[in-house]
Amino acid sequence: MSAVAASATPLVQVEGLHTYYGKSHILHGVSLTVQPGEVVGLLGRNGVGKSTTLKSIVGLVHAAQGQVLYEGRSVTSVPPHKLAQIGIAYVPEDRRIFRLLTVMENLRVGFDRAGVTEQRKRELLDKVFAYFPVLADRRNQAGGTLSGGEQQMLAIARAMMLEPKIILLDEPTEGLMPRMVSQIRQIIEALHREGVAILLVEQNVPLTLETSQRVYILEKGMVRHHCASSEIHVDHDVIKQYLGV
Amino acid sequence: MDILSSIPWELLLIQTVNGIVTGMILALVASGLTLIFGIMDVVNFAHGELFMLGAYLGVIVVATTGNFWIGLVVAAGVVAILGAALQVSTLRPLIGRDPLNTILVTFGISLILQNYALWQFGTVVRKVSEPIGSYFTLFYLQYPWYRIFVAGLAAAIIGALYVFLKYSKFGVWIRATTQDRTMAQAMGIPVPLVYTGVFALGAGMAAASGVLFAPLGGVAPTMGLDWVLKAFIVVVVGGMGNLGGSIVAAILISLLEAYASIWVSPSQAVIVSFIALILTLLFKPTGLFGTTVTR
Amino acid sequence: MPERKAALSHTTIYWIGFCVVMALLIAAPFALSTFWQRFLTEILIWGLLAMSSDLLIGYTGMVSFGHSVFFGLGMYGAAAALLMVKPPNLWLAILFGLAGASGAGLFVAYFSTRVRDIYFAITTLIFSQIFYVIIFTWTSVTGGENGLLFSRPHFTIPFLVDARFTTATMHWFVLAVVAGSYLLLRRITQSPFGMVLQSIRENEARTRAIGFPVQRYKIVAVMLSGFFAGLAGVLYALQNEFAAPDFVYFVTSGDTVIFNVIGGIGTLVGPIVGAGFFQLLREMLSRIFGDQFPYLIPAGFVFIAIIIFLPQGLLGFARRWLNK
Secondary structure (H helix, E strand, O other): OOOOOOOOOOOOEEEEEEEEEEOOEEEEEEEEEEOOEEEEEOOOHHHHHHHHHHHHHHHOOOOEEEEEOOEEOOOOOOOOHHHHHHOOEEEEEOOOOOOOOHHHHHHHHHHOOOOOHHHHHHHHHHHHHHHHHHHHOOOOOOOHHHHHHHHHHHHHHHOOOOOOOEEEEEEEOOOOOHHHHHHHHHHHHHHHHHOOOOEEOOHHHHHHHHHOEEEEEEEOOOOEEEEEEOOOOOOOOOHHHOOOO | HHHHHOOHHHHHHHHHHHHHHHHHHHHHHHHHHHHHHHOOOOOOHHHHHHHHHHHHHHHHHHHOOOOOHHHHHHHHHHHHHHHHHHHHHHHHHHHOOOOOOHHHEEEEEHHHHHHHHHHHOOOOEOOOOOOOOOOOEEEOEEEEEEHHHHHHHHHHHHHHHHHHHHHHHHHHHHHHHHHOHHHHHOOOHHHHHHHHHHHHHHHHHHHHHHHHHHHHHHHHHHHHHHHHHHHHHHHHHHOOHHHHHHHHHHHHHHHHHHHHHOOOOOOOOOOHHHHHHHHHHHOOOOOOOOOOOOO | OOOOOOOOHHHHHHHHHHHHHHHHHHHHHHOOHHHHHHHHHHHHHHHHHHHHHHHHHHHHHHOOOOOOHHHHHHHHHHHHHHOOOOOEEHHHHHHHHHHHHHHHHHHHHHHHHHOOHHHHHHHHHHHHHHHHHHHHHHHHHHHHHHOEOOOOOOEOOOEEEEEEOOHHHHHHHHHHHHHHHHHHHHHHHHHHHHHHHHHHHHHHHHEEEEEEEHHHHHHHHHHHHHHHHHHHHHHHHHOOOOEOOOHHHHHHHHHHHHHHHHHHHOOHHHHHHHHHHHHHHHHHHHHHOOOOOHHHHHHHHHHHHHHOOOOOOOHHHHHHHHOO
């Protein structure tokens, strides 16, 4: 593909991943990498396996074949909760915040980890509330009472509480109003400035191309195209071919 | 009116107290069962045997140390550890499989535990004396303070459980895991550990109930089955997975049974709980407080 | 051109196997002592009980923990006929027993099928306990704790035969009933009705979505299961000449489930093998370690091990083959 300078060890490397849902063969040998601090986009139509790829990395879906490497070490069979503890955060489609827990409790789950000092907890909370003031206002409300956009913010906020090295973001702008979409863009950019890597699955092509350094395009469970975001734009043939309506 | 005077008011009030006492112990047993089911989808058939083992351990420790309270703590602790060991060895391998497997396995465990007790302790009912021996006058009866105390302590334990679930770190973990096991894992909560901990907690509660009950009814290897059966009824009537519902149902059913005992023999009074179950199944199968919870 | 030898069809092999097993069982009384004859007969009876439960567990996906009530009512029903009608009539005993068990089946089915999965298991358990308490305390009718004693009726075919049962002939009678029940159950599981049951086991929601009245099918399944369990109860009463509340107690239901799981659910014959395995284990252990040995402890370990490591049971590997 194009010349993207590969640094030492990728943060996350997926090699030849094959996964099944029952008898359905969803991923047919997906391979991709994410460098430390990089924002990488994953594009493709509905149902091609983008979410499944993320779930496979986090260990929520069992891979029949292939492996996932994190900082050079194989983590294919590491349980999901351990991956969260070593720096892989996951924000799923439809958010899935804990509806019956308060905002505060949702966040707590993220920083109630070993080795986090009380001071660090306060710092994390302050940071997150600075990013998302509306969460500070609603901190004692049950998660289920928040609006869709607020829940999305909570989902990202609690992922940040894990102090992750990489966040797997699945369709964060789905169902959000334009104003919220631009807020999401700002958050992705802010996280990128902090050095957090992001693997972004999105239907919103312009957003993806603007915020990421590289993109992969998936079709029918395989990577069909891979290049730097600067090399293509929304009207590019490749986009039309794999994502065109 | 003459009818009013023929109602045995004093007896009714005494039975109310008795009903509440038994109800609180039953609530404690049922809470453990509900906790385990609500969080892990495991119907713990062996819950009655954990109750029974707790009672026996309590008896043994009391016999050696002479102190009831040490017996209570040791019994609850040891059975909790036993529960954790059982969960890790027999239930963890079954995670992800059809939940009916767990009811079969816990049935197997109850078989082993009950027969072990029969083998070691024989069928003779053991007696334990109450740690608080004094009485007060309730109408025409000398009513034991111990019974009141048991009700209070059971309530306190349930209250402590509530506080624990609501405010402690592990409590938040438990509640998060109950709501969405997958996302709990994705957030770094060690779900397998949570499961083991919950099972141990439930087992400890069952054992504590057993020790508390021991001075009231004696200890026998088969006592577990009756209690677990009634606890199952309570849990279904109250709404499976609903802690508050189990407690209310436990007290309600125990009260009704206590009243029924005024007119029929105790072994027939259990029909009350059966009727409660039938009515619940007829009119509200999800239980009094049950709602369909989406996972 | 070399002729290809036709492989024996599955059906042929199956029936040959069936005949071989039947032949062995028929010949058994000639080779075994009285003790072992009765032992074998009892295995067949427990096997029938477990087989009836397999219809629910293996084919409909419903675990019942309350089969003891059907077994017990079959027993008490037979007892009622044998005690109330003189001279004691074999066929009346069977009729009464089946009626009692089916009645209980309808009652239990009506309530328990309203709930699913685990709740169903618990509900059947509780209902069988209800019957236990009633039988245990209604001493005037059921003999309470002590149960009922009666004598075995003659084997009669009106105008043709009137003979006492010997150990051997009792064995053959039981064998005929059990074998007949097996064949009947096999037909049922392979019929359209049986196919719907299996569809319910695989995916209840989808079966309902297709349009089948799932609850009605479940009720019929429970009643059928109760029917055959009751038949086992009748046989037990005939074999042992007493009825006792112990058999309505939960332990019998528990044993049934154990036989099913050990033998292999969904195979119909598996449970019979499970019953045999379990009873033999028990007999061996008590011979080696003495009567007081709690044989249920190692049996419990075996049971748990099978669930975890061999969930298909002993005959599970043959499940597809046995059902074709």
